[in-house]
Amino acid sequence: MFGVFVSFPGRGKRKMKPTFSLCFLLAVLYSVAQCHQRPRYHNKQDDSKGAHYPGSISHGEGVFPNKNKTFVKVVHSNADFAFSFYKLVASEATDQNIFFSPISISASLAMLALGAKSATLTQILEGLAFNLKKTQDQEIHEGFCQLLHMLNRSDSNLHLSLGNALFIEETLKPLQKFLEDAKSFYQSEVLSADFNNSSGAEIQINSYIEEKTNKKIVKLVENLDPLTTMVLVNYVFLKAHWQKPFSDSYTKKEDFFVDKKTSVKVDMMYRKGYYRNYFDEELSCWLVQIPYNGNAAALFVLPDEGKMKQVEDALLKRTVSKWEKLLQDRKIHLHIPKLSISGTYDVKKIVREVGIIDLFTEQADLSGITEDPGLMVSKHVNQLDAWIKKEENGRAFSAADLQIVVALYSMECKQHNKVEKKTPW
16 A cells, blocks of 8 residues: 655645555546546646646546447446455455456456356356346456457557466367457467476466566466466556656655554655545545546545545445546645555455355366366466656656556466376365
8 A cells, every 4th residue: 555645725734544556446447437438638727837737627428338338337347346356355454555456357267257167157257246147248258358458558648558368288178169269358369388397387477477567577477386287367567657747856755654653764756736636525535536648547545544444345336436526626735655566466365255166176167168177276366566656758857657567467277187186285
């Protein structure tokens, strides 16, 4: 979690406690808000340093037509899953950083659902917050296809790249339909690997990951079991620039409170200017939205003293949607620390809490992936790293930079009938 210091005119300086993961709220806001409308920015004089920046937002016509119900269903279910996952992590990670990529986890599980059957399939899709009485399997995969296509973008303003890869044991015979659907719906690469040579397979997979994440994640996969038959990898690379840059001359050392009694000196960036913000009196928290170039934004949630749990409990799709509608452009004094944050989670343990159980046991039915019996998931990892930093560019104003360097997920599958014969686990 990170801290943000904000002072509002006429209210004095407010010292805010550490709050939510930037990646988490950025991803959810992107999915929830963008589904309904694209903000239109109008130039407004920002009297901070005499600069001219885009300011107020007028909500106009929707980005996606109402008839595109498939996409909307997937976006909404992803948001519900993200909040559920966050709360499960928060319940066990008291006073710890929380940083994960919901879309990485949900897209990877959904892709695995292409080859799941019977109770295994139902558990995966219901665990991802889909109402199977209202949504067909085909709709879910089509919706993910649209979502991944929309999110993959690269231009001078914002670079966002998502992708999947399947590393399959060279002796395994995957079904052609599964391979075709994985490529078609989830843009997945399918690569052959020799898992009997564990060290060689690790080098192959880690080299692939390093390349896709600009060498920011190294040695994610270690100690591969020679009984592994498939590794599924999902990566996300996001690099965005502040729409309203911070001046390097205003960055200075300030206290950053890691808990009630402990503080450390950090480089604190500062800027005075117009930002969309709102105080939720019911939840006792401030909201500050910070825009990036390329029509993306991060939402900072700043609970009052002792209100963290109250805000966490209220985190729902409708809460974020309400905040989005109530944000108003006002001038504030914004202090943000240059920071790095990372997170690694045993997703297998967490998703069991939402009912995805058989997938990780001998009851798993993944017969849609291969006719070889006994395939099951034995490992499920989500690892991310991010930085908020400033890049020197030789100008008076530096371009402050958010870099969610990876949102990386890997899934390791084994055949349990082989495991029983060779080694306990």
